[in-house]
Amino acid sequence: MSTHPDIVPQPGILDITPYTAGKSGPAGGNRVTKLSSNENPLGPSPLAKAAYKKMAESLETYPPSDHFALRSAIAKTHRLNPENIICGAGSDEIITLLCQTYAGPDHEVLYTEHGFSMYRISALAAGATPVIAPESNRVADIDALLGACTDATRLVFLANPNNPTGTMVSDAEITRLAQNLPKQALLVLDGAYAEFVPGFDGHAGLVAARDNVFMTRTFSKIYGLGGARVGWGFGPDHVIDALTRVRGPFNVSAAGLKAAEAAVQDTEYTARCQQENAKWRNWLATKLASVGVPSDPGHTNFILARFENTETALACDAYLAKHGLIVRNVAGYGLPEFLRISIGDEIACRAVAGRIAEFMKGARA
Numbered sequence: 499m500s501t502h503p504d505i506v507p508q509p510g511i512l513d514i515t516p517y518t519a520g521k522s523g524p525a526g527g528n529r530v531t532k533l534s535s536n537e538n539p540l541g542p543s544p545l546a547k548a549a550y551k552k553m554a555e556s557l558e559t560y561p562p563s564d565h566f567a568l569r570s571a572i573a574k575t576h577r578l579n580p581e582n583i584i585c586g587a588g589s590d591e592i593i594t595l596l597c598q599t600y601a602g603p604d605h606e607v608l609y610t611e612h613g614f615s616m617y618r619i620s621a622l623a624a625g626a627t628p629v630i631a632p633e634s635n636r637v638a639d640i641d642a643l644l645g646a647c648t649d650a651t652r653l654v655f656l657a658n659p660n661n662p663t664g665t666m667v668s669d670a671e672i673t674r675l676a677q678n679l680p681k682q683a684l685l686v687l688d689g690a691y692a693e694f695v696p697g698f699d700g701h702a703g704l705v706a707a708r709d710n711v712f713m714t715r716t717f718s719k720i721y722g723l724g725g726a727r728v729g730w731g732f733g734p735d736h737v738i739d740a741l742t743r744v745r746g747p748f749n750v751s752a753a754g755l756k757a758a759e760a761a762v763q764d765t766e767y768t769a770r771c772q773q774e775n776a777k778w779r780n781w782l783a784t785k786l787a788s789v790g791v792p793s794d795p796g797h798t799n800f801i802l803a804r805f806e807n808t809e810t811a812l813a814c815d816a817y818l819a820k821h822g823l824i825v826r827n828v829a830g831y832g833l834p835e836f837l838r839i840s841i842g843d844e845i846a847c848r849a850v851a852g853r854i855a856e857f858m859k860g861a862r863a
């Protein structure tokens with residue numbers, strides 16, 4: 499850590515452990531398959547790529563500040579009111595804005611045991627206190643969340659389905675959580691993986707019906723636009739109003755806006771990505787289970803592979819890396835005996851299944 503005697507960050511900032519991104523493998527080394535960041539192996543819609551490229555011709559122009567075209571496209575595809583949508587540089591920015599807007603010193607930000615690490619980072623950056631509610635066998639426990647609420651709770655973050663566990667909580671349970679929160683707390687449902695669940699609206703219906711629930715979504719996962727940095731939020735008027743005052747006027751790039759707009763309209767492509775993912779996720783889960791590596795029923799574009807102990811998980815991680823397969827060590831999420839494996843294309847899924855089978859048969863070199 500590097501510090502200065504007099505020029506010091508706000509309280510909480512130096513308690514932040516910087517976010518660890520999924521490894522990409524050795525620079526300039528052998529070809530690697532990256533299965534560590536839940537990226538779409540098929541990439542974005544060709545229409546999104548074309549829209550992005552076209553923006554190279556007008557890079558001198560500031561992007562629109564109201565994000566009207568993208569909000570309208572999102573609203574049309576998801577059947578929402580565009581007035582209740584806000585766009586950000588990834589949903590990470592929306593999470594940051596929520597913490598900046600609603601949480602500060604003397605406030606608590608609540609999330610679950612294996613919750614996404616940006617919740618903690620953004621809470622600390624805002625000077626608030628992160629509070630962790632236990633999960634029950636890697637599934638969010640609504641009673642534990644409600645039990646952890648206090649007069650100081652301002653935000654409750656819950657990803658459904660969750661990363662890195664991949665597990666889901668029922669709509670009835672989420673509704674119960676929303677109904678029983680203390681009145682000063684806003685429930686934030688992170689729907690980064692919502693599009694991978696057939697017929698699931700990410701609890702948009704619940705958000706529309708209440709004034710204490712907000713939903714975040716991203717273009718980084720099923721839409722394959724992680725590099726473009728676009729996310730969005732949907733919520734009640736009073737939250738959109740407050741966040742809009744805090745966000746930068748040009749927070750999303752012009753190319754990102756255009757690419758996302760094309761992507762969200764290409765519903766056929768999204769449906770194909772959803773189907774391919776489900777097919778290969780189920781295939782991989784079955785294969786791994788057959789060699790003694792089980793996982794919880796999946797709802798996302800990754801599998802949380804369970805090993806008998808931490809040592810075996812670490813050894814398997816090293817074995818895969820040695821063969822050019824980069825997966826995610828999730829010890830930092832309190833899951834040291836697991837490896838999170840993104841669902842790649844067919845070749846990647848077959849490769850990772852084959853290598854794990856070899857490893858489980860005793861191969862270590």
Ligand SMILES: *Cc1c(COP(=O)(O)O)cnc(C)c1O
Pocket residue numbers: 536587588589590591614657660661688690715716717718719724728729
């Ligand atoms: C990947 C992910 C996000 C998305 O982050 P972006 O900033 O939109 O790329 C948000 N929440 C969870 C739980 C995620 O896994």
